[in-house]
Amino acid sequence: xxxxxxxxxxxxxxxxxxxxxxxxxxxxxxxxxxxxxxxxxxxxxxxxxxxxxxxxxxxxxxxxxxxxxxxxxxxxxxxxxxxxxxxxxxxxxxxxxxxxxxxxxxxxxxxxxxxxxxxxxxxxxxxxxxxxxxxxxxxxxxxxxxxxxxxxxxxxxxxxxxxxxxxxxxxxxxxxxxxxxxxxxxxxxxxxxxxxxxxxxxxxxxxxxxxxxxxxxxxxxxxxxxxxxxxxxxxxxxxxxxxxxxxxxxxxxxxxxxxxxxxxxxxxxxxxxxxxxxxxxxxxxxxxxxxxxxxxxxxxxxxxxxxxxxx
Amino acid sequence: xxxxxxxxxxxxxxxxxxxxxxxxxxxxxxxxxxxxxxxxxxxxxxxxxxxxxxxxxxxxxxxxxxxxxxxxxxxxxxxxxxxxxxxxxxxxxxxxxxxxxxxxxxxxxxxxxxxxxxxxxxxxxxxxxxxxxxxxxxxxxxxxxxxxxxxxxxxxxxxxxxxxxxxxxxxxxxxxxxxxxxxxxxxxxxxxxxxxxxxxxxxxxxxxxxxxxxxxxxxxxxxxxxxxxxxxxxxxxxxxxxxxxxxxxxxxxxxxxxxxxxxxxxxxxxxxxxxxxxxxxxxxxxxxxxxxxxxxxxx
Numbered sequence: 158x159x160x161x162x163x164x165x166x167x168x169x170x171x172x173x174x175x176x177x178x179x180x181x182x183x184x185x186x187x188x189x190x191x192x193x194x195x196x197x198x199x200x201x202x203x204x205x206x207x208x209x210x211x212x213x214x215x216x217x218x219x220x221x222x223x224x225x226x227x228x229x230x231x232x233x234x235x236x237x238x239x240x241x242x243x244x245x246x247x248x249x250x251x252x253x254x255x256x257x258x259x260x261x262x263x264x265x266x267x268x269x270x271x272x273x274x275x276x277x278x279x280x281x282x283x284x285x286x287x288x289x290x291x292x293x294x295x296x297x298x299x300x301x302x303x304x305x306x307x308x309x310x311x312x313x314x315x316x317x318x319x320x321x322x323x324x325x326x327x328x329x330x331x332x333x334x335x336x337x338x339x340x341x342x343x344x345x346x347x348x349x350x351x352x353x354x355x356x357x358x359x360x361x362x363x364x365x366x367x368x369x370x371x372x373x374x375x376x377x378x379x380x381x382x383x384x385x386x387x388x389x390x391x392x393x394x395x396x397x398x399x400x401x402x403x404x405x406x407x408x409x410x411x412x413x414x415x416x417x418x419x420x421x422x423x424x425x426x427x428x429x430x431x432x433x434x435x436x437x438x439x440x441x442x443x444x445x446x447x448x449x450x451x452x453x454x455x456x457x458x459x460x461x462x463x464x465x466x467x468x
Numbered sequence: 469x470x471x472x473x474x475x476x477x478x479x480x481x482x483x484x485x486x487x488x489x490x491x492x493x494x495x496x497x498x499x500x501x502x503x504x505x506x507x508x509x510x511x512x513x514x515x516x517x518x519x520x521x522x523x524x525x526x527x528x529x530x531x532x533x534x535x536x537x538x539x540x541x542x543x544x545x546x547x548x549x550x551x552x553x554x555x556x557x558x559x560x561x562x563x564x565x566x567x568x569x570x571x572x573x574x575x576x577x578x579x580x581x582x583x584x585x586x587x588x589x590x591x592x593x594x595x596x597x598x599x600x601x602x603x604x605x606x607x608x609x610x611x612x613x614x615x616x617x618x619x620x621x622x623x624x625x626x627x628x629x630x631x632x633x634x635x636x637x638x639x640x641x642x643x644x645x646x647x648x649x650x651x652x653x654x655x656x657x658x659x660x661x662x663x664x665x666x667x668x669x670x671x672x673x674x675x676x677x678x679x680x681x682x683x684x685x686x687x688x689x690x691x692x693x694x695x696x697x698x699x700x701x702x703x704x705x706x707x708x709x710x711x712x713x714x715x716x717x718x719x720x721x722x723x724x725x726x727x728x729x730x731x732x733x734x735x736x737x738x739x740x741x742x743x744x745x746x747x748x749x750x751x752x753x754x755x756x757x758x759x760x761x762x763x764x765x766x767x
Contacts, residue, residue, distance in 0.1 A: 172608050180616070180617070180620060183620045183621065183624055184620055186624050187623050187624040293753070294745075297696070298741075298745055298748075299700050299720075301704070301727065302741045302745075305730050305737065306741075309734075397610075398610070408615065412707075413727070428709075435620070438616075439620075443616075450610075
């Protein structure tokens with residue numbers, strides 16, 4: 158087990174380094190620079206500013222400077238937002254993004270498992286059909302359609318939730334979080350419900366479930382103690398991709414609902430060539446996704462005794 | 469479905485000659501799936517509208533009527549789905565957007581199909597260390613936040629429609645590679661392949677007669693289910709302002725604009741959003757139907 162974890166870290170660390178390197182050079186190849194887009198400034202001024210950020214050096218030296226600072230935990234200053242460094246921007250945005258993401262994942266796993274299991278146990282019934290229709294809707298409606306519609310209906314027409322976005326000054330109260338969380342979770346609820354249904358259908362047909370029933374266990378005991386345990390395995394291996402999907406989805410959600418998370422910074426920063434902010438967000442999210450994938454794999458091994466880590 | 473006596477006779481004749489193939493069975497099962505059949509008809513109509521219909525429609529997608537900004541759905545001047553913030557006809561824009569979205573879906577899926585099948589089949593055939601290395605590479609790519617790279621790519625090389633195809637296709641080939649590799653390895657060890665080999669059938673013939681038809685099923689299913697994923701990915705980029713450029717449009721771009729003008733002009737959101745949902749519904753239903761038809765064991 159420990160060997161497995163170490164081996165995975167052995168792959169993960171070079172992977173992150175490659176991601177950082179590729180992102181760094183791709184960003185720099187992009188035409189334009191952080192100081193080109195504003196009002197035109199005198200060339201000498203621009204040179205001075207570029208030099209003060211070390212952007213006048215050859216690219217390869219900039220790269221080594223960046224990596225050197227990174228290893229000391231310094232993500233550098235933002236090139237566009239004055240008086241802020243990247244670490245501060247991320248520290249401000251991360252709690253919002255993480256809360257939304259985590260709540261969405263929990264909602265998706267809970268509701269998806271429940272709906273999928275119910276559909277499977279009542280296969281080909283009206284319930285099954287409604288759940289699968291709901292799942293199809295969830296997969297077919299993109300979050301950036303769902304978000305504005307929900308905001309329009311619940312915020313503007315019904316007045317149940319505030320429409321002004323989630324301003325940190327008012328705190329992260331449930332009524333401000335509910336719409337973003339639901340919007341972000343919906344496609345995942347749908348995918349998990351479909352996964353769960355397929356795997357549950359397969360499991361309840363297996364011999365050991367028939368045995369459990371034959372020996373007189375009650376239906377809930379058979380399902381919860383026996384069927385669910387193995388039916389949930391495909392879901393566990395989906396958790397890695399699911400977390401990546403939630404993180405990508407948050408880029409859109411934070412824009413739709415005007416949330417001050419870090420995803421919202423990313424696209425703006427990329428368009429404005431705010432190199433350090435782009436790099437900071439990529440590093441945080443890449444690390445997060447890789448760690449979550451590793452955790453999902455470990456969890457899979459814990460739940461499925463057939464998996465052996467040594468080999 | 470296959471009702472005319474002529475067709476029946478032809479089918480019977482074929483059946484007499486070579487029996488019912490895997491594909492005949494699959495087709496029959498697919499035709500019994502009402503959701504899939506309806507979806508095929510609806511999707512066919514949409515494809516027709518997006519290709520021929522936009523040429524025949526009275527308005528052009530980029531004609532700006534300065535005096536007709538944000539007109540609601542009306543029969544006057546045939547703006548049956550209204551006009552947008554610049555006074556362009558919504559029907560024309562939706563048809564063009566649908567065409568672009570479908571094209572992105574098909575081309576990007578094709579790109580990922582080529583990469584995925586080549587990668588997966590190579591890994592599966594060669595096996596051993598090469599296979600391990602190639603699949604480990606896929607595993608690593610799987611855990612990357614690809615959307616970030618696509619965004620950086622779009623920023624770096626400008627918002628070029630060809631690049632959208634390539635970028636999305638390059639991201640989505642991983643699952644295809646896994647599926648094809650799994651199938652290839654499973655098939656290599658199958659008795660009927662061994663039997664064909666023992667009977668002296670040549671290697672190209674085995675590949676053509678046994679391997680390709682058997683790999684094809686899952687691949688076809690996955691391709692159908694991938695087109696909606698790609699369309700979503702493109703609209704995701706468009707929503708973030710990184711997709712196709714004005715005056716050309718895509719469903720994602722229309723939805724993004726509609727979401728901004730939702731309060732004064734809800735029809736600019738509803739038209740494209742419904743079109744997109746119907747398209748994705750159809751593709752998903754067809755994909756599910758195909759999967760059940762080709763691999764019916766889970767039904």
